[in-house]
Amino acid sequence: xxxxxxxxxxxxxxxxxxxxxxxxxxQKMWTILKPFxxxxxxxxxxxxEYWVLAVLTIVFLLxxxxxxxxxxxxxxxxxxxxxxxxxxxxxxxMLVLRSGHAFKICHLxxxxxFPDHSDIEGASxxxxxxxxxxxxxxxxxxxxxxxxxxxxxTDRNWMILEGIVFLLYVAAALLFYHLFPxxxxxxxxxxxxxxxxxxxxxxxxxxxxGIHPVYQTRAFRGPVISTLFAHHNYHLEHHLxxxxxxxxxxxxxxxxxxxxxxxxxxxxxx
Numbered sequence: 001x002x003x004x005x006x007x008x009x010x011x012x013x014x015x016x017x018x019x020x021x022x023x024x025x026x027q028k029m030w031t032i033l034k035p036f037x038x039x040x041x042x043x044x045x046x047x048x049e050y051w052v053l054a055v056l057t058i059v060f061l062l063x064x065x066x067x068x069x070x071x072x073x074x075x076x077x078x079x080x081x082x083x084x085x086x087x088x089x090x091x092x093x094m095l096v097l098r099s100g101h102a103f104k105i106c107h108l109x110x111x112x113x114f115p116d117h118s119d120i121e122g123a124s125x126x127x128x129x130x131x132x133x134x135x136x137x138x139x140x141x142x143x144x145x146x147x148x149x150x151x152x153x154t155d156r157n158w159m160i161l162e163g164i165v166f167l168l169y170v171a172a173a174l175l176f177y178h179l180f181p182x183x184x185x186x187x188x189x190x191x192x193x194x195x196x197x198x199x200x201x202x203x204x205x206x207x208x209x210g211i212h213p214v215y216q217t218r219a220f221r222g223p224v225i226s227t228l229f230a231h232h233n234y235h236l237e238h239h240l241x242x243x244x245x246x247x248x249x250x251x252x253x254x255x256x257x258x259x260x261x262x263x264x265x266x267x268x269x270x
Contacts, residue, residue: 010214013241016255020241020248021079027247028078032088034064039095046182054182055189062193065096066103067201067232068246074104077245090158096190097169098140099162101155102147111242115208115216120146124198125206132203136195205235213239214263219253222270226250236265 093100210216
C-alpha cells in the first residue's frame with residue numbers, strides 16, 4: 001500500500017479520454033430494452049410452464065436492472081433527456097418491484113459519503129458476513145424508508161407513486177393467485193433474489209477500513225468474472241469515475257492499470 005495516501009493522484013476523465021463517456025445509439029437502446037425483454041420472457045416461460053427458464057430469466061433481470069441499466073440511469077451515463085431518464089428509472093426498477101428513485105437517492109449518497117455511516121446503501125460494508133446475509137430481506141425496504149425520510153429529496157412524489165404500484169402488484173398477485181399464480185411466483189422470486197444485493201454489491205466489493213478512496217473499493221480482474229458479471233467487477237474504477245457508463249468500464253480499467261500499480265492497489269484476480 002502507498003505510504004502516503006495524500007500523494008496519490010489520478011488523471012482527470014479528460015486526460016484518460018472523453019471517449020469513455022460515449023455510447024453508440026445501439027448500445028443505449030440495448031441497455032434500455034434488455035429489462036423489458038427479460039420481463040416479457042419471464043411471463044412467456046411461466047405461462048408455458050418452463051419454470052427453470054422462468055427462474056433464470058428473473059436472475060438475469062435482477063442483474064441487468066439494479067447493477068446495469070438502472071445503475072446507468074441513476075448516474076445518467078446514458079446521457080439522455082432528464083425527464084425520460086427519470087421515467088425510465090422508475091419504470092425499469094418497478095419491473096422488479098423496487099423504487100428507482102429511492103435507489104437514486106441512496107446510491108448517490110453512497111458515492112458522496114462512503115464509508116461514513118450516513119451511507120445507508122453501504123452499511124453492510126461495516127457488518128459481519130452473517131449480519132450481511134441477515135440484512136438481505138430488509139435491505140431495499142430500509143433504503144426506501146431512509147430515502148423517503150431524507151429532508152433534502154425532491155423525488156418524494158416519484159417514490160409515493162412507486163410505493164403505490166408495489167402495493168397494487170402485491171394485492172393483484174394475492175387476489176388473482178388461483179387464476180394467475182405466475183404473478184405471486186414472480187413476486188416471491190424477485191424478493192428472494194434481491195436478498196443477495198447487500199452481499200454482492202456492498203460487502204464483497206467494498207472495504208470500509210480503507211484510509212483513502214482508492215483503498216475503500218476492491219479491484220477485481222479475470223476473464224471469467226468479467227464475462228459473468230458483464231464488466232461489473234470493475235467497481236473501484238466506477239467509484240473513481242462514476243460518470244463512465246458500465247459498457248466502458250473494461251476500457252477504463254485498462255487505462256487506469258498503470259496508476260493502480262503505482263498506488264500499490266491489491267488487484268484480486270479470479
